[in-house]
Structures are given as C-alpha cells and as structure tokens.
Amino acid sequence: xxxxxxHEVYEAELRSGTAYLGSFLSVKEAEQTIRDITRxxxxxxxxxxxxxxxxxxxxxxxxxxxxxxxxxxxGYRRKGLITLVGxxxxxxxxxxxxGHIISYDETEDHGPKFIKAQLDIIYHFHSxxxxxxLEESYxxxxxL
Numbered sequence: 302x303x304x305x306x307x308h309e310v311y312e313a314e315l316r317s318g319t320a321y322l323g324s325f326l327s328v329k330e331a332e333q334t335i336r337d338i339t340r341x342x343x344x345x346x347x348x349x350x351x352x353x354x355x356x357x358x359x360x361x362x363x364x365x366x367x368x369x370x371x372x373x374x375x376g377y378r379r380k381g382l383i384t385l386v387g388x389x390x391x392x393x394x395x396x397x398x399x400g401h402i403i404s405y406d407e408t409e410d411h412g413p414k415f416i417k418a419q420l421d422i423i424y425h426f427h428s429x430x431x432x433x434x435l436e437e438s439y440x441x442x443x444x445l
Contacts, residue, residue, distance in 0.1 A: 309442050310411045314393065317438035319423065319431050322393035328357045331390055335383070338399060338426055347418070348403050350381045359387035364394055366401035381405075396422045416444060 314320040325331040332355045338344055339351055350368055361384065369380040383398040400419030406412070416439055424432035439445045 306411045306444075309444060310416070310439075313438040313442045313444060314397070314435065316441075317434040319435040319438075320393050321391040322396070322423075322427055322431060324391045325395075328355065328390065331355055331357075331385065331395055334392065334395055335399070338422070343425055344403075347421075348405075349379055350402050350405075351379055353381040353383055353399075353402065356382065356384045357386075357390065358384055361386040364389050364398055366398035366405075368402060368405040392427060396427065413445075 311320070325334070335353050335355055339353055345351060364386050365382075365384045367382050368378050369382060371378065371380055381402045383395070383402070385394060385398070397419055399422050400415050401410070403418035403422070404412075404414035406414060409415070420432050420436055420439075423435060436445065
C-alpha cells in the first residue's frame with residue numbers, strides 16, 4: 302500500500318508540473334536553500350529538526366529523507382538527512398524531502414501529514430500558484 306501511495310504522489314507531482322520547479326546549479330545551492338528554509342521561524346514552529354545534512358548520490362535511484370535517531374539533552378531529535386539522486390538536484394525534490402522531515406512518520410511515508418507539509422513548504426518558499434497546482438493534482442488523484 303505504501304509503495305502504491307508513493308507512486309500516486311510522484312505521478313500527481315509530475316502531472317501538476319511541480320515535481321522539479323527548476324534546477325539547482327550546484328549541491329551548495331541546494332544546501333543553501335535547505336539552510337534558508339530551516340532557519341526560518343515558520344520551519345521551527347513545525348519541527349524540532351533544525352539541522353539537515355544533504356548528500357548527493359547521482360548513482361542512487363531513490364531520494365530519501367530521514368530524521369536521525371540522535372536526541373539532544375531535552376530529548377528532541379534535531380538532525381535530519383536528505384539524499385538526492387541524479388536528476389534530482391532541484392527545488393521540487395528538496396521541498397518533497399523537506400515535507401518528509403516535517404511530517405516524519407516511519408509508518409505513513411506519503412500520507413496526509415506529508416502532503417500538507419509539502420504543500421505548505423511550496424506555498425511559503427516557492428509560490429502559492431505552484432502549491433495550488435499540486436493541491437489540485439492531489440485532489441484529482443484522490444489523495445486529498
């Protein structure tokens with residue numbers, strides 16, 4: 302079920318034209334975008350994960366995002382890891398993976414919490430128009 306749901310999410314992203322949203326010229330540019338987002342009050346109100354490492358593995362087939370198990374003195378998980386793959390060095394995929402960080406749940410990877418988080422990220426850090434296109438695509442796919 303989870304794999305089917307993931308496939309439906311990817312298809313909706315592609316249909317809406319929001320899967321890529323341009324491209325980064327370098328890994329450093331993608332890292333800076335992640336830092337710019339995670340340093341905002343908007344981000345910090347939504348998650349305790351404030352430090353995200355980006356790895357670029359052009360030969361991998363699947364981008365991933367995880368919240369690392371390390372906890373700080375207060376018991377919060379503060380670190381995340383995003384891995385982007387060849388052809389995935391673009392804002393749309395960064396926003397997608399950041400959505401996983403905000404909604405991190407090992408049991409429901411592409412569920413409603415993820416979709417809401419992704420739409421919010423795109424709305425606030427890319428454009429309301431792009432978020433609306435993706436929302437409509439999710440609705441047509443029956444994911445919202």
